[in-house]
Amino acid sequence: MITQAADVIFRVWDDHRRRPFWRMVQLFVARIFRGAGDSDADGLDLGIGLVLTLLALPGAFVSLFLMDKYGSLLQWLRGITHVDTLAIVLPDEYFFIVLSMTVTGAVAVWRWDAIFPDRRDYMNLVPLPISTRNIFFANLIAVLFLVILIAFDVNAASCVLFPTVVAASQSEFIFFVKFAVVHAAGVLLGSVFAFLAVFLTLGILMAVLPPRALQRVSAYVRGLVVVYLVGLLCTAFAVPDLLRQAGGHVPSWTALMPSTWFLGLCQSLRGRADPVLTALSARVIPGIVAVAVVALCAYAVGYRRHFVRIAEITDTTVIDHTPALLPRKWRFGVLLDRLALHTAFQKGGFRFICKTMLRSEAHRLALTGVGGLALVLASQALLDAVEGTRSRRAAALSPDALSIPFILSFLVIVGLRIVFEVPVDLRSNWIFQLMLDSDGQECERLAQRVILILVLPGLVAITLPVYAYLEGWLVAGLHTLLVATWAVLLTNIVLIRFRKLPFTCTLPLFKQHSFVTMLSFVFGFLLYARSTPEFESSALLEPVRMLSLIPVAAVAWYVPHFLAKNTIDLEKKLIFEESPTPTIEALRLSD
């Protein structure tokens, strides 16, 4: 009986699946996951299964980390016997809502170019006997399906694990069920809202901007969305306290933080909401409906303006003949050639790297994310420095204020180093394979110069005048010198055994020591951006103490040089492909 029913369902599903419209829906779903764009560039294609697993991981990990907080035995051992679970759960609930919105929003930004049908779809589908209306609806259904799939995937683990962890100390099973349902409602709706909000932003841009402007503007808007999401995540721990201190009035900033609305919804459904949270929960349904309706309208207008007219758009190419503003000898590139880039390889490589970072969507997005994180952490440090400090001078010399250039330089240097590993259209790297000397070891030097040229002038230009104004030239000079020296040393360290031209090599394989590398980055950050400013804060009061940093700097300078000297020639060769390390290696004694 069950087998027969399953057979019937399978046959009906199979029949539907093969109908032109649903076949197109499947195509769009696969396209959104597997990438779009006009080129078949070797991008980061992870496959649907792996993407879904990766998206589900953060919720699972965070839930497991909370076991320590909610475990009844652990609470009893700490002497905590009477706990109002629903009261202490509020900050964690908010964090889950923010996490779900951030991850879903990030997915939408990542798949930004693939959400709408593009030129490839146009060239493949429009010459076939299918109406453009059907293409519109097929893509819309694919997008809606993905919203639901991603919302469930991102929150699946937290919807089960977090209530399990929270209800572990409760005796009634119904508590678990109620908690899980309310939590699921909050995080799922948050996810849907985040995706639709990004979809709305893209739709409005498409509806309003002409195609050429869209390409340029959308890159910046994506960057802003990433910065917003990073900001949302970084402020997740502070917002619940701010809401508690709101004093009965709904703060105006909550209009820009829809995550608070969903927290309000959860608390209202549990009957634990104060007036502020009750007022915030009232925004959820109108907010989602408004975003959905406007997104749909914007999508329809954008589709008509862009997709239906793709043939006309691609046939009209306008060449920009804007004359240069400065005479050749004063242009930035020419000045750099004279001052910093000495060989032909460095000159050509520097331009290639900078232009790739500026023009490749994936790289721009990654750098914007890193930049956003750097700005958020720096702003937090600035706030901490100003908070509770009486004088401007004391604030400027506090470890928090001194850490700002360290935070910025660390994240930008490490971010650039990571971005160098992400390849761009590997089919085009034949020119480098053909022309570059594989024994030449200039790649490390080139990467070093790129990082330092991009980081140092900005650091010096901000740190020196600000501290000269606040603390005088001696402190400004010492602080700037320390920041610059640390940036140079960090650059040398992150480029140890770097033997590739950025963007031209396949992605590095995940190795066992990748975890160690990640831990080293975290430890390095603490050492670089926390411990150093703390020492500096006390040393600046007695500048001679700064001399004690010289041995540290000498060691940090010597280690990369020592490793470079002791690397065998084979490991210095320029590579274009990351090969796996064999499990068993032959000794090749006869070679």
Place this chain on the structure above:
Amino acid sequence: MLEAVHLTKRYASLPAVQDLSFSLRPGQVLGCLGPNGSGKSTTVKMLTGLLQPTRGVVQFDGHNIQHDLMAYRKCLGYVPEEPHLYPYLTGWEYLELIGTLRGMPRPDLEKKIDSLLELFSLHPNRHASIGCYSKGMRQRILLIAAIMDDPEIFIFDEPLSGLDVTSALIFKNLVQALGRQGKLVFYCSHVLEVVEKVCSDVLILRKGVVIAQDSVTNIGRILGQSLENTFLHLVDDVDTMSVARDIVSVMQMKAA
């Protein structure tokens, strides 16, 4: 019969094609020649219904194609200039997708796909993703996608690009065979020898305007020379030898 009647296409105020008229009868293979920017691609896009003409109409059997684009596209097989394919689909999956979207009956579709993949020497690679295909293999996939529903009209835009010698020879014979079957074939190319060999008639465009339209034999007879020389005579008023000499001298140029 496919007819272009006073077709004009303007982008903003720039004319891409001006007052283009021709007809394509069953069994006729019409070649379209012209240098870059002469309006060939725009013409092809108007013939396929991808672009709406600013003025004039494209008629199929006396009806404006824009009035029932779906019915017209059911009769159309099109090979675009650039092989924009979905790299994550396999060759077989792509053809199955196109067949499904064209509304081809299932058993026929699978049989046809297998047979055509075999004939175009792609059967061993049918389950490899298109991302791994060479340019020639992609081009063959596009050719199969265009012909597998046995349409009435064929529009080929640079169909030989990337094909190896054998596949190119097969394709040339295929075009002639389609002509003999009474199909309508519009063939756009830069390769003059191929046009000369496979097309019965030729249309030469320059700056969006038709400058010659006749049978291949007539055009050659009137000017008393090969199609290549005729093309150069009509289209390009450049001395190719002197341009080549200039290129060499620029190559050898050294900074003072």
